[in-house]
Amino acid sequence: MNPTSLTIESARCTACMACELACSFTKEGFFSPAFSRIKVMQVYELGVNVPIACVHCADAPCLASCPSEAIVRDEVRGVVSIVAERCSACGECVEACPYGAVHIPPEQELAVLCDLCGGEPACVASCVYGALRYERQPDAVYASLTVTTHGMDLPQKRWRVAEAVAERVGQAREAMP
């Protein structure tokens, strides 16, 4: 098993939200960012936009937290996904994920996360800026973050992660000649 993840390059993201629309349309059949498995956070102060989605951690806290074994890993591709029939929408995984990548859409009884669309992610196809790619590599961004988001609610958690990534993009930018 080799965990794979979207390759997210925040420095190229312009916050057009095409990925959120592609995701919700592909997964749900309608357009709604609230149902998207990928969420773009706009860190206005730094002018950096940070897409957040499941990176299929090698040691996935959501998987360990699930009381009903609804979260499973595909041992061949390393992809973590949710078995809808087993999910009770208890919210343990939402709380466990340090990045805010798992959520329960409004008025739904089911948690959702990015399953990479079986290998052809719709969000990647929608991104004309090259901010999202699928290169079947493990995550190289989140794993190196040192932020603590334990106990935060979903918007706060996503915001904290986005700020940390944005600060890093900002520093790289400052170092430009």
Place this chain on the structure above:
Amino acid sequence: MIRPIAPQRILSVDLTRGETRVEVVPEEDVIKYLGGRGIAAKLLFQRVPGGSDPLGPDNALIIGTGTLTGTGAPSSGRTSMLCKSPLTGLYLKVSVGGHLGAELRYAGWDYLVITGKSPQPVYLSIADDRVEIKPASHLWGQGTRQADARLKQELGDPTLQTAVIGPAGENGVLFSAILCSRFNGASRGGIGAVMGSKKLKAITVQGHGGLRVSEGEPFYRLADAMRHELAKDSGTESLYNWGTSGSIPGLNEMGMLAARNFSQVTLEGADQLSGQHMLDDGYLIGRESCFSCSTACHRFVRSLDHRWGEVLDSGPELETVLALGSECGIVDTESALVANQLCNELGMDTISAGHAISWAMESFEREVISSLDTDGLELRFGNAAAVHEALRRIAYREGKLGDLLAQGTRRAADRVGQGSHRWAIQAKGLEQSAVDTRMAKGYALAFAVNPRGPDHLMTETFAEFGLSKEAREVIRTITGDEKYADPHLTEKRAEIVRWHEDVYGASEALGFCVFTSTAAFAVNPRNMAQLMSHALGTPFDEEQLMLGGRRMVTIERCFNAREGARRADDRLPWRMMNERVPAGPNQGMITDQAMLDGLLNQYYEMHGWDPATGIPRAETLETLGLLELCGDVAG
């Protein structure tokens, strides 16, 4: 709530009574008026009685989201904001990008109609179906950035969308703006002052619903194909690389760069203001999109030597660097970034602010006004520090100068007199955008008949320059022959203007950015109509789309007719009609009254408007199905 595209919902808010009301726009009206700017124009006509005080409780601030906003249609996130303009006393539509419109639709609302006047500062909080009018005294006086950040913190949601006014809107500056989604200005005509007059500091929107189009798969496939086609367009490439100010080197070379209050058409060193310079020298550090856009023309920039102050903010547009740069005789990148940031934070239109100041500079240099009138400020061309100080004084209406310029160039010239109207770059009271209309006859006509005053964002006939194969193809479609892709010709200009009016109206009603349909051409009447058809699940063709655009233009004209506007108001600034292009390849060119009269005759005739008054005839209104709505003003 997951909703269909139509019927649509109106949220009416009466700030005097503190009451809200919900209304429904039936699908047949969405088809007839296309939604967005179209329905908003109809609502404005119906709800703001003729002769209303623009800063009184009877004026309405109307927000209309595009009918396809919130779907995956490319570059479809634009929102129309309407009111009666306090600057012109006439119809005002402002189009704004960003993410506000999509968020409103996800919250379950397609239109906001805000009337009345609150006794105390308030903000309107919309979270799906929960609508509250909340106290905002603690926000009053704050800059737009500061208020935006504070609201996100207070409501505990860093992703909510806002529309905010700054001190300029609170103080009734007649060209104050509303800043949306932090970076995007709804700026022309004093729409911010209307919001301020209602004591409405801000609107916050949180939406968790969605939109379902009728024929999902074909809609998605077409939208996706359009998105990728648009991203490949050469116009898009330039806008992505350099933003709107990427055209500065070309304008300067062609002798079309507005400089020193339109007294010059080139300016040495103007490339300092260009998008190319901002990229090459490291001012540009990020690019931003409006909702669902594959162009990302919006900039994020930083200052480098901080000579005039530190900047880390959204970047200046072409019109901003012209109005506050070259028009004031300043070719300094750092100064342009600071002036832009000041206008955004204080909440002012950069085009009107720049032209009010450039008028004052020319008046000062001609000794029509003196340092007694400017409270000591040396308002000479090239004085960057004076521009920044003037902007601050205008926003707070401070001293003689601040109060004079805060009322706009027309009123300032009326007060100062001494022939200063000759260099007041305004018509109908609106400062002209920094586009020279003397050599481009389609532009001249479009600017003269523009219901909000002479500028490029109601109808811009860029295709008449024939700069690309696609542009020449558009001209051939309209006129039957590519040879009319020549801006110096007066023939066929009425046809070209009318086609662009229809396309602008239709684009904005659906939510499309006009850059994608009239500067780049990947979005066109055919594919817009196809998307509408898939979205509504009913046959809908190009002709219906264009007719919807025509209805909008006609309602707008009727609104102005009711306010007393007539043919004589369809004009251009004095300098544009009386002083010839002074130098360069277009030297000697002009669109004078006689030439404009010829263009107007063609144009009114084509529209079925009375050539003596410029008012639509009753039979024209009947043909368009507008007799019931607008019949009382028919000519």
